[in-house]
Amino acid sequence: MTEFIPPSTRWIDLPSPFPMKRGGRLHGARIAYETWGELNAAADNAVLVAPGLSPNAHMASSEANPADGWWEPMVGPGKPIDTDRWFVICANPLGSCKGSTGPASSNPDTGLPYRFRFPELSIEDGADALAHVVRALGIERLACVVGNSMGGMVALSLLIRHPGIAAAHLNVAGAARALPWSIAIRSLQREAIRLDPNFNGGDYSDAAYPESGMRMARKLGVITYRSALEWDGRFGRVRLDSEQTDDEPFGLEFQVESYLEAHARRFVRHFDPNCYLYLSRSMDWFDLGDHCAEREVGDRAASQAHTRAGLAAIRIDRALTIGAQTDVLFPLQQQMEIADGLREGGAAAECLPMPSPQGHDAFLVDYERYCPAIRTFFDSL
Amino acid sequence: MTEFIPPSTRWIDLPSPFPMKRGGRLHGARIAYETWGELNAAADNAVLVAPGLSPNAHMASSEANPADGWWEPMVGPGKPIDTDRWFVICANPLGSCKGSTGPASSNPDTGLPYRFRFPELSIEDGADALAHVVRALGIERLACVVGNSMGGMVALSLLIRHPGIAAAHLNVAGAARALPWSIAIRSLQREAIRLDPNFNGGDYSDAAYPESGMRMARKLGVITYRSALEWDGRFGRVRLDSEQTDDEPFGLEFQVESYLEAHARRFVRHFDPNCYLYLSRSMDWFDLGDHCAEREVGDRAASQAHTRAGLAAIRIDRALTIGAQTDVLFPLQQQMEIADGLREGGAAAECLPMPSPQGHDAFLVDYERYCPAIRTFFDSL
Numbered sequence: 001m002t003e004f005i006p007p008s009t010r011w012i013d014l015p016s017p018f019p020m021k022r023g024g025r026l027h028g029a030r031i032a033y034e035t036w037g038e039l040n041a042a043a044d045n046a047v048l049v050a051p052g053l054s055p056n057a058h059m060a061s062s063e064a065n066p067a068d069g070w071w072e073p074m075v076g077p078g079k080p081i082d083t084d085r086w087f088v089i090c091a092n093p094l095g096s097c098k099g100s101t102g103p104a105s106s107n108p109d110t111g112l113p114y115r116f117r118f119p120e121l122s123i124e125d126g127a128d129a130l131a132h133v134v135r136a137l138g139i140e141r142l143a144c145v146v147g148n149s150m151g152g153m154v155a156l157s158l159l160i161r162h163p164g165i166a167a168a169h170l171n172v173a174g175a176a177r178a179l180p181w182s183i184a185i186r187s188l189q190r191e192a193i194r195l196d197p198n199f200n201g202g203d204y205s206d207a208a209y210p211e212s213g214m215r216m217a218r219k220l221g222v223i224t225y226r227s228a229l230e231w232d233g234r235f236g237r238v239r240l241d242s243e244q245t246d247d248e249p250f251g252l253e254f255q256v257e258s259y260l261e262a263h264a265r266r267f268v269r270h271f272d273p274n275c276y277l278y279l280s281r282s283m284d285w286f287d288l289g290d291h292c293a294e295r296e297v298g299d300r301a302a303s304q305a306h307t308r309a310g311l312a313a314i315r316i317d318r319a320l321t322i323g324a325q326t327d328v329l330f331p332l333q334q335q336m337e338i339a340d341g342l343r344e345g346g347a348a349a350e351c352l353p354m355p356s357p358q359g360h361d362a363f364l365v366d367y368e369r370y371c372p373a374i375r376t377f378f379d380s381l
Numbered sequence: 382m383t384e385f386i387p388p389s390t391r392w393i394d395l396p397s398p399f400p401m402k403r404g405g406r407l408h409g410a411r412i413a414y415e416t417w418g419e420l421n422a423a424a425d426n427a428v429l430v431a432p433g434l435s436p437n438a439h440m441a442s443s444e445a446n447p448a449d450g451w452w453e454p455m456v457g458p459g460k461p462i463d464t465d466r467w468f469v470i471c472a473n474p475l476g477s478c479k480g481s482t483g484p485a486s487s488n489p490d491t492g493l494p495y496r497f498r499f500p501e502l503s504i505e506d507g508a509d510a511l512a513h514v515v516r517a518l519g520i521e522r523l524a525c526v527v528g529n530s531m532g533g534m535v536a537l538s539l540l541i542r543h544p545g546i547a548a549a550h551l552n553v554a555g556a557a558r559a560l561p562w563s564i565a566i567r568s569l570q571r572e573a574i575r576l577d578p579n580f581n582g583g584d585y586s587d588a589a590y591p592e593s594g595m596r597m598a599r600k601l602g603v604i605t606y607r608s609a610l611e612w613d614g615r616f617g618r619v620r621l622d623s624e625q626t627d628d629e630p631f632g633l634e635f636q637v638e639s640y641l642e643a644h645a646r647r648f649v650r651h652f653d654p655n656c657y658l659y660l661s662r663s664m665d666w667f668d669l670g671d672h673c674a675e676r677e678v679g680d681r682a683a684s685q686a687h688t689r690a691g692l693a694a695i696r697i698d699r700a701l702t703i704g705a706q707t708d709v710l711f712p713l714q715q716q717m718e719i720a721d722g723l724r725e726g727g728a729a730a731e732c733l734p735m736p737s738p739q740g741h742d743a744f745l746v747d748y749e750r751y752c753p754a755i756r757t758f759f760d761s762l
Binding site for chain 1: 497558559560561562563564565566568569571572573575576578582583593597600601604607608609612613614615616617618630631633634635636637638641658662665668679680681684709712
C-alpha cells in the first residue's frame with residue numbers, strides 16, 4: 001500500500017523497543033507526519049491533529065504537496081486552523097497502513113509483514129507514540145491537541161497519560177469510551193473481513209485478497225457514518241438508469257446502493273485489512289476511565305461514573321467538543337460527556353451540538369458549520 | 382424448514398394461477414394462517430394481523446396449540462386484542478418459508494423448490510393474497526387490519542388495492558414507502574447472503590448452506606431492530622467471562638457481541654435464505670404512492686407528495702399508527718406520515734409516539750406501553 005503514502009510524508013522514529021500497553025514491543029517503529037506553518041521561538045504555537053481511523057497525514061495542501069488534503073478547508077493560511085499563526089502537525093495513527101508502522105509493515109524479526117504477529121494495539125499506544133512525536137519536534141507543551149473520531153479517543157488518552165502536554169483540546173465527533181451499539185457495528189465489520197475466504201487468518205495476498213469482506217465492512221461503515229435524514233434528501237427512492245444496473249439477480253437498483261458500492265470500491269484496495277482490524281478493535285477496547293481504575297463492570301450509572309472520573313483527572317485550560325445531532329456512531333451525548341467531565345477537572349470546556357444532517361462524517365462535509373465554529377475556538381486561544 | 386411450521390397452522394388456497402404484480406404467476410399457491418375467537422353472524426368482528434418479515438402465523442397460544450405465540454401478551458381472551466370479542470386472523474406472508482408459498486416451496490412445474498425461479502415478489506402480491514384469505518373466510522369487511530413492520534406496508538397496500546376491505550387500521554412500526562437508509566441496510570444484508578460462497582446463486586443445500594452470510598444478515602438486522610440507548614443500559618462495556626470467549630484472534634469479547642451471536646445462531650437455520658432475499662427486496666420496492674401515479678423521481682418534497690397521495694386515496698373510518706422514538710429502521714416520521722395522509726383521506730387517524738428505548742422491536746418487547754395503547758384503540762372500535 002506504499003502507493004497511498006503521500007510524497008510529502010516525513011517520519012519520526014519511535015524509541016526502539018517501543019512497549020505496547022497490552023504486551024509486546026515494536027522494534028524500529030515510526031510515525032508518519034506532515035507539518036504546516038512554523039514553530040515559533042518559544043515553541044508554544046504547536047497544534048497536533050489526531051485523525052480518524054483511515055486518513056493519512058496529508059490533512060491539507062502545502063508547498064511540498066499541493067494536492068488537497070482530507071481537511072483542506074480547515075487548515076492553511078487564513079483558514080480556521082490558521083497556519084500563519086500555528087505550527088500544525090498531523091500524524092498518521094500507529095497501526096495504520098498509510099505511513100506509520102502497523103500490521104502491514106515489515107517485521108524486523110522476520111523481514112515479512114507483521115500481519116497477526118503485530119502486538120495487540122490499543123488507543124493508548126497511539127497516544128504514547130504521539131507524545132514521542134511532540135517531544136521529538138522540540139515541543140514541551142502543545143497549544144492545542146485536536147482529535148477527530150478515533151483521534152478524539154487518542155487525544156484524550158494523550159492528555160491523561162502525558163499530563164501537561166497540551167493547554168487546550170478540540171474534540172470533534174470523539175468519545176471517552178466505546179458504547180455497545182458502536183462495538184456491535186465494528187464487530188460485524190471485522191467479522192465480514194475475517195469470514196472472507198480470502199482473508200485466510202490475515203495471510204492474504206494481492207491476488208487472493210479479502211475484497212468482498214472489505215467491501216461489506218466499508219459499506220457498513222459508510223451507512224453508520226452518515227444519517228437517514230441526509231440520505232432521504234440526497235437519494236430518496238431514485239433508481240439507477242437501466243445502463244447503470246447490473247443484470248445479476250438482486251443486483252444494484254437504487255442510487256443509494258450504487259453510492260455505497262462506489263465508496264466501497266474506492267476503499268477496499270486502499271486500506272490494509274489487518275490494519276483495519278487492529279485499529280477497529282482498539283476503539284472497542286477504549287475507556288478513558290480505565291486509566292484511573294480497574295475496568296468497570298457495574299450498571300450504566302457506574303459505567304458513566306467510571307469514564308467521568310477519567311475525564312475529570314485531565315488537567316487542561318480550555319476545551320471545545322463538537323458533535324453532530326445526527327451522529328449514530330459517536331452520538332452527541334458522548335461529546336457532551338467529554339465536555340462535562342473536562343469541566344469537572346477544571347477546564348473551561350463547552351460542547352457545541354451541530355444540527356448537521358451528515359451524521360458522524362459532518363466534520364468532513366459540513367464546512368459551512370464546522371469552519372466558523374473551529375475558527376472561533378482557535379481565535380480565542 | 383417444514384419443522385418450523387406450527388401444528389396449529391391451517392391453509393387457504395390462492396386462485397390458481399395467482400398473478401404477480403411484476404409478472405409471472407403462481408400455481409397451487411397457498412397462505413398459512415391461524416385464527417382465534419369466533420366470527421359472529423354478521424361477520425363484522427374480524428381482525429386481520431399482517432406480521433413482519435420473519436414470524437409464522439402462530440401469533441398467540443390457542444387450544445389447538447398452547448405454545449406461546451410471538452405476540453402472546455397482545456392477543457387472547459381479555460387481552461388488548463380481545464378474542465372474546467374479535468375473530469382474529471394472522472396470516473404468514475406470501476414469500477415466507479413458514480407455511481405460505483414462497484421461494485423455498487416446491488415449484489409444481491418441476492417438483493423442485495422454486496429458489497430463484499420464484500417470480501419477483503412485491504408487497505402488493507402479499508396484499509392481494511390477504512384479500513383472498515379474507516374473502517375465503519366469508520368476510521366482506523374487516524373490523525380492523527393490523528400491520529406490524531413489513532406487515533404495515535402490506536396492510537396499507539391491502540387498503541388501497543381493495544377499497545372497503547376494512548373499517549379501521551392499526552399500523553405498528555410500519556411505513557408507506559422504503560427510505561434510502563433502510564434500503565441500504567437491507568441491500569447490505571442481501572449482499573452478505575449472496576456473497577457467501579455456499580449461496581451458489583440460490584442453489585444451496587443443507588450441507589452447503591450460506592450460514593455465515595445469514596449470520597451477518599441477521600446480526601445487522603438485530604443491530605438495526607434495537608437502539609443504542611437500550612444497549613447502553615443493557616450491555617454497557619461488560620465483557621464475557623473467560624470461559625465464554627473464544628481463543629480465535631478478534632473473537633467475541635463483549636457481552637453485546639455474544640448477544641448478537643446467539644440471536645444469529647437461532648435464526649440462520651430457521652429461515653430460508655432465498656425467502657429472506659425476496660421478502661427483503663419487496664420492502665425496498667414498496668411505495669404506496671406508486672398505486673396512484675407513475676414512480677416518482679423528483680426531490681424530497683415531490684417524493685413525500687407522491688406517497689402522501691397514496692395515503693390520501695385510502696378510504697377508512699379510523700386509524701392509529703404507533704412508532705418508537707428510537708426506531709432507526711422505520712423511523713417515527715414514517716408513522717406520522719401515515720396518520721397525516723390517512724387523515725387527509727378522511728379517516729379519524731392519530732399517531733402515537735412511544736418513548737420506548739427498544740427501537741423498531743419495541744412492539745415485541747415493551748408490552749407495558751404497547752398493550753394499554755392497543756387495548757384503548759380496540760376498545761374504541
